[in-house]
Amino acid sequence: MTVPVALSETEPLDRKTLANLAYERLADLLVAGRLAPGDKVSLRTTAEILGTSMMPVREAVTRLVADAALEVTPNRAVRVPIMSATRFRDLTRVRMAVEGLAAAEAALHAAPDQIAAIARAESLFRDESARTAPDLSSAVALNRDFHFAVYAAAGSPILLDIIRALWLKAGPVINLDLRANPERLKSGGAVGFHKALLEAIRARDPATAKTALEGDVGGAADFILSRSSLPE
Amino acid sequence: MTVPVALSETEPLDRKTLANLAYERLADLLVAGRLAPGDKVSLRTTAEILGTSMMPVREAVTRLVADAALEVTPNRAVRVPIMSATRFRDLTRVRMAVEGLAAAEAALHAAPDQIAAIARAESLFRDESARTAPDLSSAVALNRDFHFAVYAAAGSPILLDIIRALWLKAGPVINLDLRANPERLKSGGAVGFHKALLEAIRARDPATAKTALEGDVGGAADFILSRSSLPE
DNA sequence: TCACGCTAACTGTGATCACAGATCACGGCA
DNA sequence: TGCCGTGATCTGTGATCACAGTTAGCGTGA
Numbered sequence A, B: 001m002t003v004p005v006a007l008s009e010t011e012p013l014d015r016k017t018l019a020n021l022a023y024e025r026l027a028d029l030l031v032a033g034r035l036a037p038g039d040k041v042s043l044r045t046t047a048e049i050l051g052t053s054m055m056p057v058r059e060a061v062t063r064l065v066a067d068a069a070l071e072v073t074p075n076r077a078v079r080v081p082i083m084s085a086t087r088f089r090d091l092t093r094v095r096m097a098v099e100g101l102a103a104a105e106a107a108l109h110a111a112p113d114q115i116a117a118i119a120r121a122e123s124l125f126r127d128e129s130a131r132t133a134p135d136l137s138s139a140v141a142l143n144r145d146f147h148f149a150v151y152a153a154a155g156s157p158i159l160l161d162i163i164r165a166l167w168l169k170a171g172p173v174i175n176l177d178l179r180a181n182p183e184r185l186k187s188g189g190a191v192g193f194h195k196a197l198l199e200a201i202r203a204r205d206p207a208t209a210k211t212a213l214e215g216d217v218g219g220a221a222d223f224i225l226s227r228s229s230l231p232e
Numbered sequence C: 001t002c003a004c005g006c007t008a009a010c011t012g013t014g015a016t017c018a019c020a021g022a023t024c025a026c027g028g029c030a
Numbered sequence D: 001t002g003c004c005g006t007g008a009t010c011t012g013t014g015a016t017c018a019c020a021g022t023t024a025g026c027g028t029g030a
Helices: A018-031 A043-050 A054-066 A085-109 A112-130 A136-153 A157-180 A190-202 A206-227 B018-031 B043-050 B054-066 B085-109 B112-130 B136-153 B157-180 B190-202 B206-227
Strands: none
Touching: A018 A043, A018 A054, A018 A157, A043 A054, A054 B054, A085 A136, A085 A157, A085 A190, A085 A206, A085 B085, A085 B157, A112 A136, A112 A190, A136 A157, A136 A190, A157 A206, A157 B085, A157 B157, A190 A206, B018 B043, B018 B054, B018 B157, B043 B054, B085 B136, B085 B157, B085 B190, B085 B206, B112 B136, B112 B190, B136 B157, B136 B190, B157 B206, B190 B206
16 A cells, blocks of 8 residues: 555554643643742542543543652652752753754754744734734743744654653743743844744854744843742 | 661651562563553452452552553553553653653762672673673663662752653653564664763763763654654 | 354453541640 | 641552453364
């Protein structure tokens, strides 16, 4: 049996088990900052909310715990980990290195349609940020879309998985902070860094792409650390 | 209550659940190359071997599947993924970048006792490799010990977790190949690269450390790709 | 001898139950 | 009024059962 090329190049999508669906739900909440550090996640309660038995939720939570996106405390309670300033700095360093690498690779390898997708995502995020009263949930989602459009263009599935795991850890801190300090959307340089990143990718300039991304990630981190609501 | 400093700086170890023990067992088998690509892993069978119910194994396998260290085929069978040459190249590129970064950080931040531990591990691996008939299982374990002594010295828990996940993917291919072609232990440059890496760390030279590690990882990968038992 | 078909044994997934331990709120005592 | 003890209710962990689907092997047919 022969299959169209476009189809054979497509990644096998996750088996649609209830556990995978539960995982995606929880992962979305985490990267969107809808779950805050310290929030408890009960297996039975979320199972009831999702309308399933405890089993799929249990599996989803197990995976998130393995990624350190959730943690189970010694007292048998699952919660979003409380990130110390030290750990946040570590996370930011790793993100700048790994996502910087992905941005550089994207500059080298992005196909025309991928560049178009990145440009589209950049435009949507810029428009939302420019509104007088930006919708925070939309802005968070559009920021994520832009970043992952770039990372997808790097053409490395393994790197992409690593970055996804990093965002699960960073989401609660970064996007919760954004909801608390929405002025970062305007005063922060996100829009500028995105524009620079897009242009670097268009120019096939990996070094500048990496620098732009590091500015974006590092800038937000500095902002949060200066407000320093983080313990330790 | 006050606790000794040395104690408070220690990482909280994994809760000793049966699921965690099962995970460690399976992870060890994978990084040691004792499980080959394509090998099937039955939940019930391994549960019986470990003397538990299916439940802990199920949880361990779930985590390994999430890391792509195992996969469940569309026909409901869990197996070690079969790595294509393309994917192996991707994995190697990412490993060189990430583990290279860790090596550089280790050169910058390694404490004296950490350097001593690295030197000890280097020596043990060198001795084993020099034997007329090296024990492959020992050599594989000692190589792992050396590498992770370096990565631990980088002082980044997050980077360490990422690298652990990479080794779960690489182990079956690399260490299975080593068992098939044990001459790589002697002809390959591992011992030399390790020595260079150790010296670079001692000299606080991150660039050289990164280069040495890239040589080690890249050299083994080139050897395997040239033998090219990998599909695609 | 080869091919077909059937059954029996296996697969992961989901649900349910059991259990030990921790938490929390309520009530009684000082 | 303030504090301590206690039981009801919650927590995750492990075991067991049910189910639908796949695989593999054996026997029967041509």
